[in-house]
Amino acid sequence: MFKKKHYKKELHLDDMSQMAFIIAGIETIYKLGWKLTHLSQYGMIAHTTKKENAIIQEVVVRRQSNNLLVRSDNTRRNIFSKNNNEQNITNFLSTFDAVKQYVTDEYALQILQTYQLPFAHTQNDILSPKAFARIGKRDSLLDFLKPVEGYFVTPILLLTNMLVFALMVIMGADFFEPTSKVLYEWGANFGKAVSGGEWWRLLSAMFLHIGIIHLLSNMMALGFIGFALEPILGKTRFLTAYIITGIAGSLFSIYNHPDIISAGASGAIFGMYGVLIAVLTTKLGEGKVNAVALPIMSLYILYQLAMGMKDGVDNASHIGGLISGIVIGYAMYPGLKAAKQAIMNKVTREQNLNLHSL
Secondary structure, eight states: OOOOOOOEEEEOOOOOOHHHHHHHHHHHHHHTOOOEEEOOEEEEEOOOOTTTTTTOEEEEEETTTTTTEEEHHHEEEEEOOOOOOOOOHHHHHHHHHHTTTTOOOHHHHHHHHHHOOOOOOGGGGSHHHHHHOOOOOOOOHHTSOOBTTTBSSSHHHHHHHHHHHHHHHTTOOSSOOHHHHHHHHOOOOOOOHHHOOOOOOOOOGGGGSSSHHHHHHHHHHHHHHHHHHHHOOOHHHHHHHHHHHHHHHHHHHHHHHOOOOBBSHHHHHHHHHHHHHHHHHHSSSSSHHHHHHHHEEEEEEEEHHHHTTTTTTHHHHHHHHHHHHHHHHHHHHHHHHHEEEEEEEEHHHHHHHHHHHO
């Protein structure tokens, strides 16, 4: 499993009052251009602004005795994006140190009397001592299958594939090697059937697997590419590319092997790896990351294609998905570039507004 990166640090607050600490923390968050998402008597939580397809971080600021505790976590598991958590802490502490110089008790009281700050009710306060102790503790398997911001479509696809396989087994399919007859009945890809009007098999075959080993290997590959690619494309583009490349793989399969029954998500998965290759050759990602990731990804794909030359593996589907994915990746580039610029413009506007909000 991929671990969420986090970073934390403590700072002595001297004799700073709780009231002044809260106001200084809020002003620090606004000056950094972050979004305040939770405020309580114990501290606050903010989220960094999504910028250049980076992962949003959650920054927790809390007072414990006479110490300031700051912790920064990625809001989801992250493979390729650079970890900015340590920089978040450095930025917060340096800004907080400057802000606290002018945030006196009188200043803090004036702010509290002038503005109606959104303090959380005690029963809903996730920064209370008991709730705070649970922050960051998540079941890794459940988190892997749970749709969240930036990783929404992938777990749904994983669960759908697993559910279909479970239903097949419950209905009598062999756990390790379902027969061709069973696969055909469940909607596997078959050239003569598709040419006879059963075009839906091009799609349904993407959710069928020839045994548990086939399923697990494909789901691992899908989970990996989903972590890396879905935050860059977004939900709609990711699902669109997945479906189109999967269908392209099915079409390429029946073109080369019209008399063979085939099934599996690998055509779509190879398609998403093709999209990622296209993305890595553009300026959408970080240059240093692309320089490392591109050759690794290329070697991985070549290895998988070489393994696909074995009997019983539908390499035509892999190649069809991969080629269509590369094409789709480049076709999506202008839209992704425009979306990236729009995000950066929005970040600039929000930062300017936040600096003048208090």
